[in-house]
Every structure is written in structure tokens, then in C-alpha cells.
Amino acid sequence: MSVRIKLTLSYAGFLMFAGVLLLAAVWMFLLRYVPDRAMLYNPDDRPRNGVFPIRSALLDVFAPRAAAVLAFLLVFGLVGGWLLAGRMLAPLIRITSATRMATNGTLSHRIRLPGRNDEFRELADAFDTMLARLEAHVAEQRRFAANASHELRTPLAISQTLLDVARADPNRDINEIIDRLHAVNTRAIDLTEALLLLSRADQRSFTREPVDLSLIAEEATETLLPLAEKRGVTIETHGNITPAIGSQALLLQVVTNLVQNAIVHNLAAHGTVWVNTSVHPTTVALTVENTGEQLAPELISTLTEPFQRGTERLHADHAGVGLGLAIVKTIVLAHDGTLTLTPRSTGGIRITVELPAMPPHADRQPTRR
DSSP, X not given: OOHHHHHHHHHHHHHHHHHHHHHHHHHHHTGXXXXXXXXXXXXXXXXXXXXXXXXXXXHHHHHHHHHHHHHHHHHHHHHHHHHHHHHHHHHHHHHHHHHHHHHTTOOSOOOOOOSSSSHHHHHHHHHHHXXXXXXXXXXXXXXXXXXXXXXXXXXXXXXXXXXXXXXXXXXXXXXXXXXXXXXXXXXXXXXXXXXXXXXXXXXXXXXXXXXXXXXXXXXXXXXXXXXXXXXTEEEEEEOOOOEEEEOHHHHHHHHXXXXXXXXXXXXXXXXXXXXXXXXXXXXXXXXXXXXXXXXXXXXXXXXXXXTOOSSSOOOSTTOOOSOHHHHHHHHHHHTXXXXXXXXXXXXXXXXXXXXXXXXXXXXXXXXXX
């Protein structure tokens, strides 16, 4: 049976039960005191004449009317219960309809239940919020899949072209083709590894341990120092011990991506990158700034999306695959932190990562490497 039928029967049954109790109370507190035999009154002693009614006569009159009342209560309970249950379940019907539409792939529909802020309204509002987030997530996943397919198709198409050229022209320099194939294959591998890292960080499948952001920043800058020297970029690091809780490998990936982007997207010569760590009452912060071109605020807001670049595609070493800041954002969110991007007035960008500080009662010390 449907919920509406169950509620209807429940309302009718409760009404019938109340009617039976009422009739039973009439019997218990009224009819039981009526005598079974007739009583004659003397007209000279009493102000009223005639015979007092007996119990059997009252029952003959009371029983048919009681049965009629119970029948009316049954019909009234069924009809009223059906209407009342329909009115009470109307919001659930709208929610069910929206659920079916979402199951069929229509995520843009919203319930927008009117009325007072009761339990049904809260349920409908929560469902609308879930639909909005789900629609945004699905749109982001579709956009990411399309971008990933496009990015992966490019090196595969180049490899296919190089192989076709080598097959059509046997006298062509094979070493040159091999070098170009190696570079294209390396880019495809980097992109695949970036996608895997992005997926692993998004699932939060990592072990948290005490870490020191200042040490991680030093390790990342030392690793990227040759690239900075090659491009004529100066790296300046500042900061004391910055204890936090997280994954050493993933946070190293965050700092490496930020510093590498700051080096690559910099001035053509005599550029500078500033890496700073600081401690706040409840958080620790990592700030990476660089010199460079003036960036519009509307462009800054899109840089953390997958396969977005602040400048034109770079055909050079360490050009990246367009997932650097997307990986950074995913890792930071997985660590319950925040990522803030702001353009510098003199050119370049300032990126701030804030993570929860290590609790004071933590016994373990940050890992030093």
C-alpha cells in the first residue's frame, strides 16, 4: 500500500477507535446505572408521572444510532484522511518528481517549495542545494574530461604524424624523429601522472603527519634553483619553523608547482620569486610571489581550473600541462586549507596557501629531510 493509503487508514482507524471509546464511556458511566426493571411512580408522591425507562429499551434505541454514528465516522475518517494525507504528502510528491528528473539526467530543475519553514521545506531546500552542487560538479567533470581528452589527443596526434612522416620518407633523419617522439611521449607521461596525482589528492587517500612548511619550501626551491638560474630568475626565501599537519609528498608537490609556475611565468630577464612562510594563531601560511606581466582579476579567478594558463602555451622545458594550480587547489582543499590568488600592482601574482596549524599537544616533530 502507498503511504497515502496507510495514512488514510490510520486516520480513519484512530477516529473509529475514539468513537468506540466515547460510546463505551457512555455505556460505562450512564447506561449501566439504568435499572433492568420498570419502576412505577405514585402520582401523589412524585412530581412526574409514568414509567422510568429500563436498560433494554434504551439499548434498543441507542444501538442503531451508535452504529450509524460509527459508520459516519468511518466514512468521514476515510474521506477526510485521504484528503488530509494528500495535502500533507504533496511536498514529498514534488521532491519525488524532482528526484526522478535528476535520475534521468536533468539536474537544472529545482523544487523551490513555498510555504512555512517546516520539515518538508528544509528537506526541499537541502535537496535543491544538493542538486546545485551536483550540477556544478558534473559540469566541472565534463569540462575536465573534455580538456583532458584534448590535451592527451595533442601528443598522440603529433606522435602519429611523426610516425607517418618517418614511414613515408625512409631517408629522413631517424634520430631527429626519435628525439621529437621522446619529447612528445614525455609530455604525455607528465600529463598522465598529473591526472593521477589530481585524482589521488581529490580522494584524500594519504596519511597525515607533522610537517614543516619552511623545510618543504627550502627543498622545493633548491630543486628548482637550476631552472631559475637558467631563466635568470632570483629566488628569495624567508620564514621560520612552520609546523603543520599533512602529507609531506603532497605539500612538496604544492610548493614545487607554485615555485615552478612563478619561475616560468616571470619576466624575460632579472625576474624575482619570493617564497615566505609564516605562523598565525590557528593557521600556517605559505606565500609565493613573482614579478611578471600585469594580470587582470577576471583571469586570476580562472587559473585554478584544469588546463588553464595565465599566458599563451609555452613551447619550452617545464612548460607544464595546465594542471599545476588545479593540483595545488585540490591538495590544499584536501588538507582543509584555503588558496588565495591576487594580482600584484607592479605585475605578477601573489599566491597564499593557508593550512591548519599543528595542534600544540602534538607529540611528534615535523619531519626534516
